[in-house]
Amino acid sequence: MTARISDDLELAVGVLRGDGIVAIPTETVYGLAARALSREAVEKVFEAKGRPRSHPLIVHVENVERARMWGVLDERAEKLAAAFWPGPLTILVPRRQIVPDWVTGGRDTVAIRIPDHVAALAILGSLDEALVAPSANRFGKVSPTSPQHVLDDLAESIDLVVDGGSCEVGVESTIVELVDGVQILRPGAITAEQIQQVIEEGPNGASGPARAPGMLTSHYSPDTQVELCDTVEEARSLIARHRGTCELVHEPDVSAFARSLYGRLRAADRDDVDLIVVVRAPQQGLGIAINDRLEKAAAPVNAHRPVD
């Protein structure tokens, strides 16, 4: 099997209905979609990615009504949904009976989001069912932000890639847990401040990417060694001292930085660069999400225990 790239959405819906798996564009990264209620299809997703079965998947829905069928949305969840959906926010809430164990790895919570991409929404609408969609990369690789990235990882193991161009955001959705107070499990384009403004309750405790399964470990990992710097000067002097081929990544525009980051990391692997030197983003807004992924990409290889 070699996957095709196509912009035929009805073809994608047909493949999904037949329990196939399809890479779909979202505003964050490409997702590997399967009908959430089909055990057979979800099994293919885990198989194609090489991802452990116990790692829970995000349920993607077309509208809030369907979100309410899958999760228990309290007042805070409703407010966040109204403010940020469709958009790069995943809300973790108690699950409802419809949610199969193969989606949550048996957990009593479910992660839900409405993606903000016309193609994804059209597919969800036409299918009239929920889709799981983990990032469409092989386990341990950085997430794909273009159809070509998906093919580079998964051409032989999936049916179809829906062409939606390059992803607008470029890093995965923010995950907010609303079960045990408010916790940001993964920073993304929707910031803790924005969430706090809407629900008038701040993230509590040691908020951070520690609590979603596998999130402590580094999985946004290129093969190329990554070094992080705080300033361009520091980066330049590091590069000057280095003997092999080096690449500098410095993008002052944080939106452009997020959009291009995974492509740059993938290109460094492809071009056999020895070292990629990245200047961190300012630690605010989207910069927090960028730096989170950078820290993971730069973690020493023996600390890698890839997850998604």
Ligand code: TXA
């Ligand atoms: O932007 C995104 O969220 C992308 C696009 C395709 O929508 N999807 C994505 O999915 O990043 P994935 O599977 O690569 O990452 C989902 C993360 C995983 O780290 C998983 O552990 C966490 O969400 N997660 C999902 N359900 C969970 C649950 N019930 N409890 C805790 N963590 C959960």
Ligand code: MG
């Ligand atoms: Mg992932």
